[in-house]
Amino acid sequence: MSSESRLYTFSPETKEKLRKFRLGTSRAKDPQAVIYQIDKHTLEIAQADNETYTNMQDLADELPDHSPRYVLLSYPLTLPSGRLSVPYVLIYHLPVTCNAELRMLYAGAKELMRNTAEVGRVIEIENAEDLEEIEAKLGGE
Numbered sequence: 175m176s177s178e179s180r181l182y183t184f185s186p187e188t189k190e191k192l193r194k195f196r197l198g199t200s201r202a203k204d205p206q207a208v209i210y211q212i213d214k215h216t217l218e219i220a221q222a223d224n225e226t227y228t229n230m231q232d233l234a235d236e237l238p239d240h241s242p243r244y245v246l247l248s249y250p251l252t253l254p255s256g257r258l259s260v261p262y263v264l265i266y267h268l269p270v271t272c273n274a275e276l277r278m279l280y281a282g283a284k285e286l287m288r289n290t291a292e293v294g295r296v297i298e299i300e301n302a303e304d305l306e307e308i309e310a311k312l313g314g315e
């Protein structure tokens with residue numbers, strides 16, 4: 175067992191939500207995103223709110239300016255070949271203005287979050303405006 179999995183925790187409800195989100199978004203016609211955060215006191219990783227965002231602007235508005243977050247994103251897009259692809263990624267929101275303690279807290283749990291959520295790729299962003307280019311980043315895989 176890795177040290178991350180002993181330090182950080184997921185409740186059984188959170189693990190079930192992660193599984194349902196991953197399975198439920200693979201056929202979605204619109205982008206689907208949920209925000210996760212780490213409780214500094216219990217080190218539990220949980221959904222920040224009960225929202226599922228389908229609009230990138232709404233998602234950008236919800237990301238804090240000075241605190242990291244994990245965003246699970248399922249983003250349907252049509253490839254140049256005409257085929258529909260629905261990449262399932264972890265967006266690691268790490269603002270340059272956040273303090274070192276939070277930076278370390280989230281950096282330490284990134285791989286555990288990636289593995290628990292079963293995402294294929296991690297995309298790091300520094301500010302919410304970077305979400306505007308997310309389609310280009312996903313299409314350029």
